[in-house]
Amino acid sequence: MFEDLSEKLKFVFKKLKGHGKLSEKNIETGLKEVRMALLEADVHYKVAKKLVSDIKTRALGQEVMASLTPGQQVIKIVNEALTALMGSQHKGLQLSGTKPISIMLVGLQGSGKTTTAGKLSVLLRKEGRKPYLVPADVYRPAAIDQLRKLGEQLSVPIFPSNIEMDPVQICREARTAAQHEGCDTLLLDTAGRLHVNEELMGELSRIKDAVKPSDILLVADAMTGQDAVNIAQSFDRALDIGGVILTKMDSDARGGAAISIRSITNKPIKFIGVGEKLNALEPFYPDRMSSRILGMGDVLTMIEKAQEVVDEKAAAALQKKLRKNQFTLEDFRDQMVQIRKMGSFSELINMIPGMGNNKHLKNLKVDEKEFVGIEAAINSMTPQERRQHTIINGSRRKRIANGSGTSLQDVNKLLKNYAQVMKIMKKINKGGIHGIDRGMLPI
Amino acid sequence: MSLNWLKKKDESASTGIFKQLKKGLSKTRQILSTDIDQLFAGSKKIDEGMLEELEALLITSDIGVRTTMELIERISIKSNQISDADELKKELKSEIKTFLMANPPPGKNIEGLRVIMVVGVNGVGKTTTIGKIAAKYTARGKKVLIVAADTFRAAATEQMMIWAERAGAEIVVRKAKTDPAAVVYDGVETAVSKKVDIVLIDTAGRLHTKINLMEELKKINRTISKKLTDAPQEILLVLDATTGQNALSQAKLFNDALGITGIALTKLDGTAKGGIVVGICRTLQIPLRYIGIGEKIDDLQDFDPALFTEALF
Numbered sequence: 001m002f003e004d005l006s007e008k009l010k011f012v013f014k015k016l017k018g019h020g021k022l023s024e025k026n027i028e029t030g031l032k033e034v035r036m037a038l039l040e041a042d043v044h045y046k047v048a049k050k051l052v053s054d055i056k057t058r059a060l061g062q063e064v065m066a067s068l069t070p071g072q073q074v075i076k077i078v079n080e081a082l083t084a085l086m087g088s089q090h091k092g093l094q095l096s097g098t099k100p101i102s103i104m105l106v107g108l109q110g111s112g113k114t115t116t117a118g119k120l121s122v123l124l125r126k127e128g129r130k131p132y133l134v135p136a137d138v139y140r141p142a143a144i145d146q147l148r149k150l151g152e153q154l155s156v157p158i159f160p161s162n163i164e165m166d167p168v169q170i171c172r173e174a175r176t177a178a179q180h181e182g183c184d185t186l187l188l189d190t191a192g193r194l195h196v197n198e199e200l201m202g203e204l205s206r207i208k209d210a211v212k213p214s215d216i217l218l219v220a221d222a223m224t225g226q227d228a229v230n231i232a233q234s235f236d237r238a239l240d241i242g243g244v245i246l247t248k249m250d251s252d253a254r255g256g257a258a259i260s261i262r263s264i265t266n267k268p269i270k271f272i273g274v275g276e277k278l279n280a281l282e283p284f285y286p287d288r289m290s291s292r293i294l295g296m297g298d299v300l301t302m303i304e305k306a307q308e309v310v311d312e313k314a315a316a317a318l319q320k321k322l323r324k325n326q327f328t329l330e331d332f333r334d335q336m337v338q339i340r341k342m343g344s345f346s347e348l349i350n351m352i353p354g355m356g357n358n359k360h361l362k363n364l365k366v367d368e369k370e371f372v373g374i375e376a377a378i379n380s381m382t383p384q385e386r387r388q389h390t391i392i393n394g395s396r397r398k399r400i401a402n403g404s405g406t407s408l409q410d411v412n413k414l415l416k417n418y419a420q421v422m423k424i425m426k427k428i429n430k431g432g433i434h435g436i437d438r439g440m441l442p443i
Numbered sequence: 444m445s446l447n448w449l450k451k452k453d454e455s456a457s458t459g460i461f462k463q464l465k466k467g468l469s470k471t472r473q474i475l476s477t478d479i480d481q482l483f484a485g486s487k488k489i490d491e492g493m494l495e496e497l498e499a500l501l502i503t504s505d506i507g508v509r510t511t512m513e514l515i516e517r518i519s520i521k522s523n524q525i526s527d528a529d530e531l532k533k534e535l536k537s538e539i540k541t542f543l544m545a546n547p548p549p550g551k552n553i554e555g556l557r558v559i560m561v562v563g564v565n566g567v568g569k570t571t572t573i574g575k576i577a578a579k580y581t582a583r584g585k586k587v588l589i590v591a592a593d594t595f596r597a598a599a600t601e602q603m604m605i606w607a608e609r610a611g612a613e614i615v616v617r618k619a620k621t622d623p624a625a626v627v628y629d630g631v632e633t634a635v636s637k638k639v640d641i642v643l644i645d646t647a648g649r650l651h652t653k654i655n656l657m658e659e660l661k662k663i664n665r666t667i668s669k670k671l672t673d674a675p676q677e678i679l680l681v682l683d684a685t686t687g688q689n690a691l692s693q694a695k696l697f698n699d700a701l702g703i704t705g706i707a708l709t710k711l712d713g714t715a716k717g718g719i720v721v722g723i724c725r726t727l728q729i730p731l732r733y734i735g736i737g738e739k740i741d742d743l744q745d746f747d748p749a750l751f752t753e754a755l756f
């Protein structure tokens with residue numbers, strides 16, 4: 001349902017052949033696509049607007065790198081702008097203070113606070129701390145039960161709250177109780193509430209004043225829409241939160257809320273929830289997020305890798321050959337060597353948006369271990385055979401197999417794969433396959 | 444000027460439902476109507492700039508880029524006939540209403556035992572909504588049985604039991620981690636023998652992208668149909684109004700797996716507008732049945748496209 005931005009940009013820049021400077025005129029349509037992608041990913045309208053204008057400023061007058069197409073160049077700039085916004089490092093929990101310290105979890109109803117409390121206790125225990133679970137939701141039916149069951153399951157001690165108690169009182173008493181239990185880190189699971197509910201927001205402030213938590217985490221659903229800015233702003237204003245945990249990241253949500261929340265609060269996203277299991281909590285790496293939001297597969301990683309490895313001139317020469325369908329077995333071998341430097345073949349295929357599911361390429365099935373054999377086989381061919389694969393008949397195949405220490409089957413497979421690649425190349429040159437940018441072919 | 448207009452509407456629609464709905468949606472209405480009024484503060488004609496601001500309004504309501512563009516296109520075609528905020532609002536409302544009403548009327552008959560299966564992703568409000576629906580039916584003198592088939596989430600059964608008690612409904616529960624299809628089998632059997640009118644089935648929350656969990660739902664669905672050929676009469680998808688564009692993906696995948704017959708949109712008492720349902724109704728032709736506007740037992744309204752759109756602006 002969400003189309004890949006990189007594919008759209010490729011389409012937009014189709015006419016902009018060759019390289020040159022990005023000008024206001026030629027990136028205008030591209031930027032429209034970027035804006036759409038951001039909005040479809042639930043980035044807030046105003047945030048998206050600001051981002052697009054930043055991107056435009058960055059892009060204008062930039063030289064398109066030889067190894068990139070204009071579309072990829074724009075993606076690169078978009079990525080830089082997003083990374084600049086999100087920060088580049090992972091930020092962990094704030095755990096300083098006299099023990100026992102408290103970490104407070106806040107958020108809307110159903111955002112995943114209770115499960116996250118359980119997950120954090122697992123994480124803290126791994127780091128050698130002694131967590132103590134504190135159920136402070138006296139409103140939602142059976143909320144205390146839910147956390148109690150998680151505590152039992154994990155053998156993490158839990159404060160015996162009951163619904164007759166006041167949440168502030170619970171949190172205060174829990175500190176003393178935690179000390180008795182020999183625990184050093186309290187996880188306060190507060191009730192879900194709407195950010196506009198003044199009474200309940202006031203309750204959170206009172207809890208904060210009472211226990212002075214070391215960290216306050218807003219637990220927000222990755223699927224949140226435009227309202228994310230209001231939610232984040234309200235919780236941050238009321239509590240000066242220390243960071244955010246984004247849950248349900250194992251869904252197909254683009255997670256544009258991450259961008260909205262970050263730009264409105266300037267608070268880091270610290271962790272992401274990636275499943276229902278109690279170990280499904282991962283540190284948040286801001287730089288990985290932009291490709292998800294923009295739906296670019298890992299095209300960014302690929303651009304990076306390509307920049308590192310592929311010599312620009314060689315790439316240009318190769319591109320020319322590909323265009324003219326003059327891609328020989330020799331080139332095939334050279335490219336394989338490059339690919340091995342860049343990572344595994346299948347990895348690369350998956351990184352190209354739209355290619356992971358390409359059935360032709362799936363059939364290719366180049367086994368990593370076969371690389372060596374393929375290289376040897378090609379080395380055993382005569383120069384003429386490498387340039388003109390059609391002359392490689394049965395007896396030549398046998399010779400090549402013998403000479404390279406591979407089997408006849410291997411040689412047959414290699415030639416079949418190569419023919420397959422050529423077929424795909426021809427199609428691409430006719431503009432038939434989406435998602436491949438010419439200069440970037442990993443083959 | 445629009446305030447007068449709103450007052451007029453308020454008087455004409457003096458039903459309690461409308462008042463309560465408006466209370467729930469008041470924030471949305473405030474934001475949208477004041478902004479639309481401001482749009483016309485300076486100029487009289489609808490121009491590019493104004494359409495852009497309108498676009499901002501619609502998109503920040505989570506209506507989505509595509510539906511927004513479609514709505515704006517429709518409006519701009521008529522733009523020379525529209526000269527003030529009231530007219531624009533009216534026009535917009537009628538367009539949105541057509542989108543929301545592009546629905547087939549609810550299908551199967553109301554006679555006899557009615558099984559309603561409730562599904563959705565984690566935390567959207569399934570259990571709460573079931574409690575509220577149960578209360579609606581028991582208030583009408585119906586005999587209601589709830590089947591607590593969320594055997595996965597910790598204390599989900601306990602939560603459902605509390606709601607069943609509040610609603611005056613009976614409930615079938617089994618041990619944690621029991622196969623939900625087995626619970627449902629027992630539940631439907633109990634429903635038949637006890638001759639209840641309504642069966643509400645609570646299922647565990649699951650992400651629509653988890654294939655094995657969606658298979659589990661299909662199995663539950665088959666189990667019901669095997670026991671009672673016409674059942675379930677309704678498969679209700681619960682969506683959270685705070686959710687953005689992903690709600691469309693949720694609706695699509697749940698619909699593909701089960702054939703959703705209706706939607707309940709929860710948490711409209713916040714500032715989120717749930718605009719995504721406009722696109723969902725339009726593209727999937729699934730009717731909105733209920734809206735949730737709070738955590739209390741009577742905070743559930745029957746959805747009415749006319750009322751909903753009226754209250755929106």
Ligand SMILES: Nc1nc2c(ncn2[C@@H]2O[C@H](COP(=O)(O)OP(=O)(O)O)[C@@H](O)[C@H]2O)c(=O)[nH]1
Pocket residue numbers: 109110140192194563564565566567568569570571572648709710711712713734735736737738742
């Ligand atoms: N404010 C508000 N909260 C709601 C509404 N519906 C459900 N909730 C809350 O959302 C949370 C999750 O609800 P629950 O029924 O447990 O969701 P489930 O996981 O889908 O069964 C609970 O705290 C409910 O009280 C609503 O319409 N408005």
Ligand SMILES: [Mg+2]
Pocket residue numbers: 569570571593599646647648
């Ligand atoms: Mg539930």
